[in-house]
Amino acid sequence: MRERALKAADDWVWIPPDAEDYIEADYRLTVYPDRTSVQWSTTERPLDEVIAEVRERARGTNPVLRWWVKGHTKPDNTAAILLDHGFELVETVEVLARQLSTADDLRSTLNPPSEIEVRPANTPDLIYLAGQIDAEVFDWPAPTPLQLQQESDSAAKAMGSPETGRYLAYVHNQPIGTAGFTITDGVLRLWGGGVLAKARGRGAYRALLAARCAQGVAKGATLALVKGRIATSAPILRRAGFTSYGTEQCYQGALPT
Structure with a gap:
C-alpha cells in the first residue's frame, strides 16, 4: 500500500485550463494565474544552475515562485540550497491514505x-x-x-x-x-x-x-488519498484511519520582474 500511495501522490498534479505547464527532464514548472510552482525536481545538475534557469524562465509570471520538496526530490539537500537562495518554508503537508x-x-x-x-x-x-x-x-x-x-x-x-x-x-x-x-x-x-x-x-x-x-x-x-496540513486536517485524518506516508514541503521565493 505504501508504494501505491506514494505513486498516487506523485501522479497528483492539478493543471487547470488557464495554467501553463512545462515538463522537463529534471523538473516540472507550472504557471498558474496566481502563482508559479515547481511541482517536483530530481536533478543531477548543480541546483544553483536549475534555480537560476527556473527563475529566468518564470520571470514576470507572478511575484513569487513556489518549490515543492518531496521524498524523491534530488539533490537530497534541496531544501537547504533553496534557503540559501532566499526561499522560506511556507507550508508542510502530510501525505495520508487509507483503504476504502x-x-x-x-x-x-x-x-x-x-x-x-x-x-x-x-x-x-x-x-x-x-x-x-x-x-x-x-x-x-x-x-x-x-x-x-x-x-x-x-x-x-x-x-x-x-x-x-x-x-x-x-x-x-x-x-x-x-x-x-x-x-x-x-x-x-x-x-x-x-x-x-x-x-x-x-x-x-x-x-x-x-x-x-x-x-x-x-x-x-479502493484507496483514499489526501495531502493534509499538519496543524489542522492531518490529525483528524489520522484519527479517521488514515496512515501517514511522509511529508511534502513548499518553499517560496521572489521572482524577478
Missing part, C-alpha cells in the same frame, strides 16, 4: 455529527460559494472565471454519476465548509477540504470526509 471499505464501516469510523448537513455543490452559484470559502480558509485568491466555468461544466457532465465534484457543509442552513474529490484509477483524491474558522470543532470536516469517502466506495475506488 464499505460505506457503513466508514460512517462508523468517521462518525459525522447529525447537525452537519452535507450537500453537493453542483451548480455555478454553489461552486462559486465553495470557491469563496476556499479563498477565506486557505488565504488564496478566489477561482478565476475560467476555473469556475470549467468546474461548472464538469459538474454538469457528471450529474448522476460523478467522479469529480465538490460538497458544501451546512449547519442550521448556513454554509461553513467545503471539500472536493476526484476519482482516478481507483484512487479517491481528496482535495480542498476546509472549514471556516468560526465553525471549526463541530465535526464539519469529518462530515465532508465521510460524504466523499462514501462517494468513492460507490464508484469503486
Whole structure:
C-alpha cells in the first residue's frame, strides 16, 4: 500500500485550463494565474544552475515562485540550497491514505455529527460559494472565471454519476465548509477540504470526509488519498484511519520582474 500511495501522490498534479505547464527532464514548472510552482525536481545538475534557469524562465509570471520538496526530490539537500537562495518554508503537508471499505464501516469510523448537513455543490452559484470559502480558509485568491466555468461544466457532465465534484457543509442552513474529490484509477483524491474558522470543532470536516469517502466506495475506488496540513486536517485524518506516508514541503521565493 505504501508504494501505491506514494505513486498516487506523485501522479497528483492539478493543471487547470488557464495554467501553463512545462515538463522537463529534471523538473516540472507550472504557471498558474496566481502563482508559479515547481511541482517536483530530481536533478543531477548543480541546483544553483536549475534555480537560476527556473527563475529566468518564470520571470514576470507572478511575484513569487513556489518549490515543492518531496521524498524523491534530488539533490537530497534541496531544501537547504533553496534557503540559501532566499526561499522560506511556507507550508508542510502530510501525505495520508487509507483503504476504502464499505460505506457503513466508514460512517462508523468517521462518525459525522447529525447537525452537519452535507450537500453537493453542483451548480455555478454553489461552486462559486465553495470557491469563496476556499479563498477565506486557505488565504488564496478566489477561482478565476475560467476555473469556475470549467468546474461548472464538469459538474454538469457528471450529474448522476460523478467522479469529480465538490460538497458544501451546512449547519442550521448556513454554509461553513467545503471539500472536493476526484476519482482516478481507483484512487479517491481528496482535495480542498476546509472549514471556516468560526465553525471549526463541530465535526464539519469529518462530515465532508465521510460524504466523499462514501462517494468513492460507490464508484469503486479502493484507496483514499489526501495531502493534509499538519496543524489542522492531518490529525483528524489520522484519527479517521488514515496512515501517514511522509511529508511534502513548499518553499517560496521572489521572482524577478
